[in-house]
Amino acid sequence: VELNMNLKHLLQVGAAVLTLSMTGVAVAQQPRVSVVRIAELEIDPARMDSYNVAVNEEMEASIRLEPGVMAIYAVAEKDHPNKLWFFEMYADEAAYDAHRNSPHFRKYFDTTKDMITGRRLIETVPVQLNAKPQ
Amino acid sequence: VELNMNLKHLLQVGAAVLTLSMTGVAVAQQPRVSVVRIAELEIDPARMDSYNVAVNEEMEASIRLEPGVMAIYAVAEKDHPNKLWFFEMYADEAAYDAHRNSPHFRKYFDTTKDMITGRRLIETVPVQLNAKPQ
Numbered sequence: 001v002e003l004n005m006n007l008k009h010l011l012q013v014g015a016a017v018l019t020l021s022m023t024g025v026a027v028a029q030q031p032r033v034s035v036v037r038i039a040e041l042e043i044d045p046a047r048m049d050s051y052n053v054a055v056n057e058e059m060e061a062s063i064r065l066e067p068g069v070m071a072i073y074a075v076a077e078k079d080h081p082n083k084l085w086f087f088e089m090y091a092d093e094a095a096y097d098a099h100r101n102s103p104h105f106r107k108y109f110d111t112t113k114d115m116i117t118g119r120r121l122i123e124t125v126p127v128q129l130n131a132k133p134q
Numbered sequence: 135v136e137l138n139m140n141l142k143h144l145l146q147v148g149a150a151v152l153t154l155s156m157t158g159v160a161v162a163q164q165p166r167v168s169v170v171r172i173a174e175l176e177i178d179p180a181r182m183d184s185y186n187v188a189v190n191e192e193m194e195a196s197i198r199l200e201p202g203v204m205a206i207y208a209v210a211e212k213d214h215p216n217k218l219w220f221f222e223m224y225a226d227e228a229a230y231d232a233h234r235n236s237p238h239f240r241k242y243f244d245t246t247k248d249m250i251t252g253r254r255l256i257e258t259v260p261v262q263l264n265a266k267p268q
Contacts, residue, residue, distance in 0.1 A: 036207070038209070038219055052261065055261075055262070056262050059262055059264050060264060063264045063265065063266060070265065070266050071263075071264065071265035071266065072262075072264050073170070073221065073223075073260075073263045073264070074260075074262045074263070075170045075172070075258035075261055075263075076258055076259055077256060077257070077258055078259055079257070081259075084261065085172055085256070085258060087172075087207065087221040089207075122211060122219070123212040123213070124209035124211055125209060125210055125212055125215075126207075126208075127189075127208040127209055127210050128189070128190050128193055128206075128208045129205075129207045130193050130196075130197045130206050130207070131204065131205035131206075131207075131223075132197060132205065
């Protein structure tokens, strides 16, 4: 299984497409992302500051320490700053499972569970993921 | 206004943070993104293939031709493949407005409007945008 996973990763990286247009501007297809999770969270308005400290720490650690966590984007609704949306990109299901069991995620989960007043998780699969090359 | 916009961009690029951890792995903060839009779309199941052709062309053109369109991610709900979510990152409001008025977006809009059976647009502001350096 371990070998298969590595082989799968290699193939995914190899399949990442970098297109050069006639204007010479590159369009990158996001490589190595087969699992995307969207989460909609409502935070107790009185606990927003504490929540933000905890989630920022958890997001930073996830990207830095976990090879299969490719991106975590957190945004707030313009008209409801305590309604947060997360768009999370993982290499594969194994990376997602490892993330949910990581020490930094468990710490975040325990710290924030009483601050979160509503939660919805949407499981998705990529259709097309296009970004400017960084 | 043009000069101010360029200055704002320069400052945003300058403020982009690249953190080197103790493990030597870099964490990139997404630079130059101040506007994020989430769209939830329901597509007529019988028109999915035609819709995908049109939206893929529009996404590719947007990233390639528009300097202020930083990323467009399209995903489908695992259990409802005709329910699509879009997570779109723009440099600023002007870039978002320019995108909505671009020829490729107008073409996509006209081509797909009868294929879309439900639509919700959520205006958001970034809280934290973390990604692996590409």
